[in-house]
Amino acid sequence: MILSSNNISSHIHSDRFLLWSLRFLTLASGSLLVLVMIFLVHEAWPAFQQLGLASFFTDAAWYPTENLYLLTPMLWGTLWATLGSIMLAAPFGILSALFIQYYAPPFLAIGYRRLIELLAGIPSVVFGLWGLVVLVPLIARWQLPGPSLLAGILILFLMILPTITLVVQASLAQIPVSVIHNATALGLSRWSMIRRVILPTAKAGLFTGIFLGVARALGETMAILMVCGNVVQTPSHLFDPIRTLTANIALEMAYALGNHRSALFVGGLLLMGMVVVFVMMAEGFRHRETYAATK
Amino acid sequence: MKTAILEKFIPSLLTRLKLVAWLGVFFFFVIVFSQTLAEASQGKLVITGSSTMAPLVSEIGKRFERLHPGTRIDVQTGGSSRGIADTVNGLADFGMVSRALKPQEHALHGATIAQDGITIILHQDNPVHDLSNEQIKAIYTGAITNWKSVGGPDAPITVVNKAEGRSTLELFLQYFQLSNRAIRAHVIIGDNEQGIKTVAANTHAIGYVSVGTAQYDATHEVPIRLLSLQHIPATLETVQNGTFPLSRPLTLVSKTPPTGLAQTFIEFSRSSAVHDLILKQYFVPHP
Numbered sequence: 051m052i053l054s055s056n057n058i059s060s061h062i063h064s065d066r067f068l069l070w071s072l073r074f075l076t077l078a079s080g081s082l083l084v085l086v087m088i089f090l091v092h093e094a095w096p097a098f099q100q101l102g103l104a105s106f107f108t109d110a111a112w113y114p115t116e117n118l119y120l121l122t123p124m125l126w127g128t129l130w131a132t133l134g135s136i137m138l139a140a141p142f143g144i145l146s147a148l149f150i151q152y153y154a155p156p157f158l159a160i161g162y163r164r165l166i167e168l169l170a171g172i173p174s175v176v177f178g179l180w181g182l183v184v185l186v187p188l189i190a191r192w193q194l195p196g197p198s199l200l201a202g203i204l205i206l207f208l209m210i211l212p213t214i215t216l217v218v219q220a221s222l223a224q225i226p227v228s229v230i231h232n233a234t235a236l237g238l239s240r241w242s243m244i245r246r247v248i249l250p251t252a253k254a255g256l257f258t259g260i261f262l263g264v265a266r267a268l269g270e271t272m273a274i275l276m277v278c279g280n281v282v283q284t285p286s287h288l289f290d291p292i293r294t295l296t297a298n299i300a301l302e303m304a305y306a307l308g309n310h311r312s313a314l315f316v317g318g319l320l321l322m323g324m325v326v327v328f329v330m331m332a333e334g335f336r337h338r339e340t341y342a343a344t345k
Numbered sequence: 346m347k348t349a350i351l352e353k354f355i356p357s358l359l360t361r362l363k364l365v366a367w368l369g370v371f372f373f374f375v376i377v378f379s380q381t382l383a384e385a386s387q388g389k390l391v392i393t394g395s396s397t398m399a400p401l402v403s404e405i406g407k408r409f410e411r412l413h414p415g416t417r418i419d420v421q422t423g424g425s426s427r428g429i430a431d432t433v434n435g436l437a438d439f440g441m442v443s444r445a446l447k448p449q450e451h452a453l454h455g456a457t458i459a460q461d462g463i464t465i466i467l468h469q470d471n472p473v474h475d476l477s478n479e480q481i482k483a484i485y486t487g488a489i490t491n492w493k494s495v496g497g498p499d500a501p502i503t504v505v506n507k508a509e510g511r512s513t514l515e516l517f518l519q520y521f522q523l524s525n526r527a528i529r530a531h532v533i534i535g536d537n538e539q540g541i542k543t544v545a546a547n548t549h550a551i552g553y554v555s556v557g558t559a560q561y562d563a564t565h566e567v568p569i570r571l572l573s574l575q576h577i578p579a580t581l582e583t584v585q586n587g588t589f590p591l592s593r594p595l596t597l598v599s600k601t602p603p604t605g606l607a608q609t610f611i612e613f614s615r616s617s618a619v620h621d622l623i624l625k626q627y628f629v630p631h632p
Contacts, residue, residue: 195503275535301533307396307423
C-alpha cells in the first residue's frame with residue numbers, strides 16, 4: 051500500500067515519458083526531412099547565385115567543365131524511364147496479385163509469392179550487373195548500341211514489379227470475407243466479382259502499390275546507371291541511351307568541384323521537387339477517389 | 346496487489362535505467378573521440394591537389410597514420426593547379442600533381458609516387474588490331490562510324506566515353522587534343538570496371554580505361570584486347586618506364602626539400618609498402 055501512491059504517479063509519469071519521447075521522435079524524423087531540404091538548397095545555392103535558375107533549362111547542353119548546365123534532358127530521361135516502367139509494372143503487378151489471391155491453387159500461390167518476395171530482395175546493383183551482361187547485349191543484337199531507355203525500363207520493371215504485387219496482394223487479402231460471400235451469393239462470376247467488387251474495394255491499396263513503385267523507380271540509381279548508357283540527351287525513341295538525374299549525380303559527384311558540384315545538387319533538388327509534385331498528385335487523386343466512393 | 350504494483354513500476358524503472366546507460370555510452374564515445382582528435386593534431390601534414398591522386402594519397406595517409414600514431418594526414422582535392430598554388434603559398438605541405446610540371450614550376454621539389462596510363466580497348470573478337478591516333482580521333486568525333494572504314498567488319502561502332510570530371514577523360518582529351526563537346530558517344534561510363542564490362546559485352550565497342558585494370562582483366566578471361574598506341578604496347582612495363590605515350594606521372598611536390606615527418610611520408614609513399622594500394626587504384630607503382 052505504501053507503494054500505491056508511488057505507483058499511480060509513476061504510472062502517469064511513465065505515460066508522460068512515453069508521450070514526450072514519441073513527440074521527440076516524431077519531431078526528429080520530421081525535421082530530418084526539413085534538414086535534408088535545407089542541406090540541398092544550401093549546397094545548390096552557389097549555382098543559383100552564379101548561374102541563375104534559368105541556365106539549368108536554357109543552356110545549350112550539359113558540359114560542366116565548359117560551364118554549361120542543362121538539366122532538362124536528364125529530367126526527361128528520369129520521367130520516361132519511370133513512366134515506361136510503371137506502365138509495364140502496374141498491370142503485371144495487379145494481375146499477379148489477383149492471380150495469387152483468387153486463381154492460383156494454394157501450392158502455386160505460395161510458391162509464386164515466395165518467388166516475388168525473392169525478387170524484391172535482390173539488391174539493385176545485382177539487377178544492374180545482370181542488365182549489363184545479359185539484357186544489354188540482347189538489345190544490342192536487336193538494335194545498337196544496347197544500353198538504352200528500353201534497358202532501363204525493363205530493369206526498373208523487374209525492380210518495382212514485386213513492390214506493386216506484394217502491396218496489392220496484401221490489400222486484397224484484407225478485403226472482408228463477407229464482401230466475397232455476398233458477391234458469390236449474388237451469383238457473380240469470378241471475373242465480374244473482381245472487376246465490380248474487389249477492385250473498387252481495394253482501390254486505395256492499388257494506388258499505394260503504384261505509388262511506392264513510382265517512388266522507387268524515380269529514385270533508382272545503380273541499376274539505371276549500369277544499363278542506360280548515360281549519354282545526356284532527350285530520348286527520341288526506346289533505343290536511345292539516356293541519363294537520369296540520379297545517375298548524373300552518382301556518376302559525377304565524386305569528381306565535381308565548385309559550380310559543377312552545386313549544379314549536381316540542383317539536380318537533386320529537381321528530383322526532390324518531382325517527388326513532391328508526384329506525392330501531391332497521388333494524394334489529390336486518392337482523396338477524390340475515396341470521396342467519390344463514399345458518395 | 347503488491348506484485349501488480351511492482352510489475353507496473355519495474356518497466357518504467359527499467360526504461361529509465363536503460364536511458365541512463367545509453368547516455369553513459371554516448372558520453373564515453375564523445376570523450377574517447379575528442380581525445381583521439383587531440384592526440385592526432387600533434388603531427389599533421391596537409392596535402393591538396395589533383396582529384397586523381399586524392400583517393401590514393403588518402404589511402405596511403407591512412408596506413409601511414411596507423412604506423413605512426415599521433416600523426417594526421419589531411420588530404421583535400423581541388424585540382425593539380427590548386428595543389429601547386431597551395432604549396433607555393435605555404436597552405437599545404439604537399440601538392441598532388443597529376444601532370445608534368447610546367448617550366449615555371451620546376452623550382453618545386455617533386456617526388457613521383459606512381460604512374461597513370463590509359464589504354465584503348467576493343468572486344469577480343471574484333472579483328473581490328475591497330476588504330477592510328479587519327480583513326481581513334483575520327484571514331485570519337487563521329488567522322489568514322491563503321492568498322493569497315495578502319496579494316497574491320499561492316500558494323501556500326503559503339504563509342505564508349507567517360508563521365509565529366511574524371512581524370513581519365515581529361516588525359517584522353519588532352520592527348521588527342523579533343524574537347525568533350527566534339528565527342529559523339531553512345532555510352533558514357535563511370536569507373537573502369539563498368540567500361541570494361543560494356544566493351545566485353547559488345548563486339549563492336551571501343552573504349553578507354555586505366556592500363557592497370559585492363560591488363561588485369563584481359564589476363565583473367567575477360568574478352569577485351571588492349572590496343573597498342575603508336576606501335577607501343579599498353580603494358581604496366583611501358584607505362585612504368587614512361588615509353589607508353591598515353592601516360593603521366595603522379596607527383597607529390599613541396600616548396601623545400603622535405604624534412605622530418607614530411608620526409609618520412611614521402612619515403613613511405615615511394616616504398617614497396619604501398620604498392621598494393623597503388624595497384625588497387627589502378628595505377629602503376631614507381632619502379
